[in-house]
Amino acid sequence: MSEGKYNIKAVSTLTGIQPGTLRAWERRYSILEPVRNEAGHRLYTDEHIRKLKWLSEKVQQGFTISQAASLLEQHDEPAHNYLAEAGPRHEALAEELLRALLRFDEAKAQELINKAFALYTIDNVTINILAGLLVRIGALWETGEITTAHEHFATSILRSRIGMVMHSFPHNGVLPKVVAVCGPNEWHELGLLIFTLFVRRLGYEVVYLGASLKEGDIFVVTETVKPKFLFLSCTIRENLEPTLQLADDIKKQYPDIHIGIGGAAMSGAVPERALQYVVGNTQNEWKDWMSSRM
Amino acid sequence: MSEGKYNIKAVSTLTGIQPGTLRAWERRYSILEPVRNEAGHRLYTDEHIRKLKWLSEKVQQGFTISQAASLLEQHDEPAHNYLAEAGPRHEALAEELLRALLRFDEAKAQELINKAFALYTIDNVTINILAGLLVRIGALWETGEITTAHEHFATSILRSRIGMVMHSFPHNGVLPKVVAVCGPNEWHELGLLIFTLFVRRLGYEVVYLGASLKEGDIFVVTETVKPKFLFLSCTIRENLEPTLQLADDIKKQYPDIHIGIGGAAMSGAVPERALQYVVGNTQNEWKDWMSSRM
DNA sequence: ATTATGTTGTACATTTATTATACAAGCCGC
DNA sequence: GCGGCTTGTATAATAAATGTACAACATAAT
Numbered sequence: 001m002s003e004g005k006y007n008i009k010a011v012s013t014l015t016g017i018q019p020g021t022l023r024a025w026e027r028r029y030s031i032l033e034p035v036r037n038e039a040g041h042r043l044y045t046d047e048h049i050r051k052l053k054w055l056s057e058k059v060q061q062g063f064t065i066s067q068a069a070s071l072l073e074q075h076d077e078p079a080h081n082y083l084a085e086a087g088p089r090h091e092a093l094a095e096e097l098l099r100a101l102l103r104f105d106e107a108k109a110q111e112l113i114n115k116a117f118a119l120y121t122i123d124n125v126t127i128n129i130l131a132g133l134l135v136r137i138g139a140l141w142e143t144g145e146i147t148t149a150h151e152h153f154a155t156s157i158l159r160s161r162i163g164m165v166m167h168s169f170p171h172n173g174v175l176p177k178v179v180a181v182c183g184p185n186e187w188h189e190l191g192l193l194i195f196t197l198f199v200r201r202l203g204y205e206v207v208y209l210g211a212s213l214k215e216g217d218i219f220v221v222t223e224t225v226k227p228k229f230l231f232l233s234c235t236i237r238e239n240l241e242p243t244l245q246l247a248d249d250i251k252k253q254y255p256d257i258h259i260g261i262g263g264a265a266m267s268g269a270v271p272e273r274a275l276q277y278v279v280g281n282t283q284n285e286w287k288d289w290m291s292s293r294m
Numbered sequence: 295m296s297e298g299k300y301n302i303k304a305v306s307t308l309t310g311i312q313p314g315t316l317r318a319w320e321r322r323y324s325i326l327e328p329v330r331n332e333a334g335h336r337l338y339t340d341e342h343i344r345k346l347k348w349l350s351e352k353v354q355q356g357f358t359i360s361q362a363a364s365l366l367e368q369h370d371e372p373a374h375n376y377l378a379e380a381g382p383r384h385e386a387l388a389e390e391l392l393r394a395l396l397r398f399d400e401a402k403a404q405e406l407i408n409k410a411f412a413l414y415t416i417d418n419v420t421i422n423i424l425a426g427l428l429v430r431i432g433a434l435w436e437t438g439e440i441t442t443a444h445e446h447f448a449t450s451i452l453r454s455r456i457g458m459v460m461h462s463f464p465h466n467g468v469l470p471k472v473v474a475v476c477g478p479n480e481w482h483e484l485g486l487l488i489f490t491l492f493v494r495r496l497g498y499e500v501v502y503l504g505a506s507l508k509e510g511d512i513f514v515v516t517e518t519v520k521p522k523f524l525f526l527s528c529t530i531r532e533n534l535e536p537t538l539q540l541a542d543d544i545k546k547q548y549p550d551i552h553i554g555i556g557g558a559a560m561s562g563a564v565p566e567r568a569l570q571y572v573v574g575n576t577q578n579e580w581k582d583w584m585s586s587r588m
Numbered sequence: 589a590t591t592a593t594g595t596t597g598t599a600c601a602t603t604t605a606t607t608a609t610a611c612a613a614g615c616c617g618c
Numbered sequence: 619g620c621g622g623c624t625t626g627t628a629t630a631a632t633a634a635a636t637g638t639a640c641a642a643c644a645t646a647a648t
Contacts, residue, residue, distance in 0.1 A: 007593085007594080008593085009592095019593095019594090023596090027596095039594070040594080040596095041593085041594055041595075064604085064605095
């Protein structure tokens with residue numbers, strides 16, 4: 001997995017920005033630093049393409065390039081905070097956040113979340129802290145250790161913050177589109193949400209549909225969106241069979257769509273015909289799965 | 295958010311006012327003072343855009359600019375005044391937003407929402423545009439004009455943005471706490487959400503619990519939060535009796551809590567014993583209800 | 589070797605700002 | 619109707635930002 005892929009010509013045609021302009025932007029505003037190959041030629045990544053698309057969109061809207069650049073810098077700040085990666089501290093913070101949520105103290109909870117975003121990377125906070133707490137709260141609720149009230153309140157705040165992050169990633173047209181939806185009769189969206197977050201973070205435009213749809217609706221979506229990837233989530237064993245059936249049906253009608261199925265029901269032993277749909281359980285597996293199909 | 299964003303060109307296209315005119319207004323009437331960047335260029339905020347929109351609307355109606363300016367200066371409560379009229383333009387925006395949502399075009403949808411926040415007040419956008427669309431989408435779904443997929447997708451985005459706004463209001467620590475929850479067997483949270491938004495806007499700290507809780511959980515919440523106000527939402531007639539029962543039970547155990555019940559089931563003829571809980575249907579009624587019990 | 593595509597500088601034209609002043613069209617009081 | 623005021627727009631002089639072009643050279647591929 002090499003870092004840079006696109007040369008300046010490719011970037012120019014992809015983004016519609018002249019090569020000279022690209023170099024000028026790089027020289028004048030510190031928003032781009034493509035790596036160089038042995039010959040000193042610029043090599044841009046997907047991340048760069050997205051930034052450029054976003055910038056050129058802002059310029060189209062009437063902003064000057066310098067304004068757009070400074071907007072991007074603000075927007076980006078938290079992401080570049082590599083300072084205190086991992087470490088035990090962020091578990092203490094999650095612990096404190098959980099306590100605040102369980103005593104319905106929203107002010108404190110929001111303060112802690114803000115602190116988390118200041119200290120750790122976006123991925124870390126959203127996936128490990130926020131989504132992690134969603135999982136824990138779900139478990140606490142199922143075992144009856146907390147009430148539905150605790151669960152509703154905490155879930156609302158956590159999901160709202162995750163949504164804020166998710167919807168504020170600059171996603172733009174270069175990369176193919178993705179649809180994420182729960183399998184038939186599936187109501188647990190959490191795993192799918194985390195997955196969606198991850199895929200968005202990579203820059204894909206994800207149409208997140210959440211809990212399961214009525215029979216046939218998924219075809220309307222694929223017809224409208226024309227995605228390259230479709231992800232189904234299946235957590236309960238009994239639902240695996242209809243989910244596979246659905247995947248097969250879609251595959252038949254839209255052979256070009258890459259279909260993946262994730263969730264607890266896909267772990268362990270699965271039927272032969274399910275193997276082609278396995279995406280894996282870790283972020284690295286997901287990443288490999290995506291990039292091997294690009 | 296940041297201080298100034300829009301340059302004069304962007305403002306001109308957003309408001310339809312010529313750059314020269316913008317400068318003249320600034321020079322002649324002290325209604326605008328955009329900050330300047332290092333180069334001395336004007337940078338306008340969302341607030342400015344809204345003021346200008348309002349002014350230009352007044353001018354369109356026949357007022358002179360100096361009159362409009364003094365009107366603005368007189369009742370200088372920025373948040374509440376130039377929102378009421380709104381006009382037909384924001385319906386066009388809502389219309390366009392709906393279309394974007396129904397074709398799963400999130401990028402366009404988010405862009406339109408951002409534009410809405412620039413042009414109109416927070417209340418207007420959240421309550422009229424976003425919540426308004428939630429209602430319409432609910433209706434479209436119930437009549438079968440759109441699929442569950444459309445409904446899931448649009449609802450997720452709209453609620454996420456509403457949540458962003460709701461959770462970012464500062465709560466005033468001095469004001470008493472409020473709990474908002476749906477009555478027994480109630481699943482329509484939308485009205486409650488709008489109400490919560492309104493109460494938060496007044497500065498109260500609201501514990502929003504949403505759809506109905508398991509029997510008895512509400513007592514855990516009141517025990518923990520010790521709110522001064524408790525709001526129940528009841529939209530279906532059949533659920534009114536259990537809701538009233540619940541209210542009575544709470545009243546018996548916590549006589550100091552003011553309980554209100556809202557929603558469609560409380561409109562029209564209601565049982566005698568329900569009258570004490572009526573909060574009304576309009577924002578003004580809500581406001582009176584709250585302030586009469588402070 | 590030739591061609592295509594890079595690179596770094598520098599230079600220049602264009603666009604977009606800025607201020608200050610001027611002016612024509614419209615409205616109002618006398 | 620006339621003079622004065624308001625108000626939108628136009629102009630000129632100036633400055634900065636920004637896109638693009640060119641020269642001189644380096645590398646890769648055919």
